[in-house]
Amino acid sequence: MNLSDFDFSLPEHLIAQHPSEKREQSRLLNINRAEKSLQHRLFFQLTELLNPHDLLVMNNSRTMNAKLFAHKQSGGKVEILIEKILTENSSLNEAIAMLKCSRKPQIGDQLILSQEVSACVLKREGQWFSLKFNISVLTVMEKFGHLPLPPYIKRPKGATQDDEARYQTIYAQKLGSIATPTAGLHFTEELLKKLSQKNIQQGFLTLHVGSGTFQPRTHRKK
Known part of the structure; x- marks a missing residue:
């Protein structure tokens, strides 16, 4: 195997861009193994199944507000996706992240989120970057973070x-x-x-x- x-091919027009008005009204596909059949249900009918x-x-x-928008000192835009907050130090200001930008920053570069908040690039391993913020990562995500959505949304x-x-x-x-x-x-x-x-x-x-x-x-x- x-x-x-x-x-399989999934046409884009079949990918919902917004949820149903009520959470429990979403569709539910039930596989009936005894009858070897597929049954189209709604999620609230889980009580019957x-x-x-x-x-x-x-x-x-x-889910964390892990998506951040910053810019390099040169002015280039950078999209930061926090993967993990490092807990080795008590300040919790270091994180592993992926960066999306036209040209990857170098070690020591500053990524600027605001006049008061920035992150220094400490090292790079493949697609992962170690960043050190000048304040707690949790505080950064609370003030500047956005909820990451799937790429198909x-x-x-x-x-x-x-x-x-x-x-x-x-x-x-x-x-x-x-x-x-x-x-x-x-x-x-x-x-x-x-x-x-x-x-x-x-x-x-x-x-x-x-x-x-x-x-x-x-x-x-x-």
Whole structure:
């Protein structure tokens, strides 16, 4: 089996650019193994598909406002995508990031976000850059950050306020992802309550989603 076996064409007009008005009204495809059939449902009908004592496990990772816009001292624009905050020092002002710009900066270059906030390029390993901000990375993301959206969601000016509200699960708690665990986006408090009333067990784990989710999938041909 090759990864290429799973390649398929998805026309752009079939890729939703905005979510349904209500989270639980999104579409749900149910694979019925007993009948060997596909059933088109809506997400709120999950209560009909799960049985009492089933266990539903959800990822409570919270998505960071990891996309930053800066410029080099030369004036060139730089898009920063924070991958990981380094915790080796108490100030939490260092991070691993990917940079998108016309010409990659050199070691020691300053990336300027505002008159008061900047980041120094410490080193580079492949596509990854080590950056040291002059304040906490968490503070930088809170003040200047934008929620990273998947590349197939087209927003010329970046994520909107609606995106920042909807592109986050309702049970997100532990900050660390740069992309939302999208399977959980369709749950609502009401739906979780109904599942609980049916005695469907709920558990949580934390699995942070990294930039690999944005990367194109490649495969080798034998």
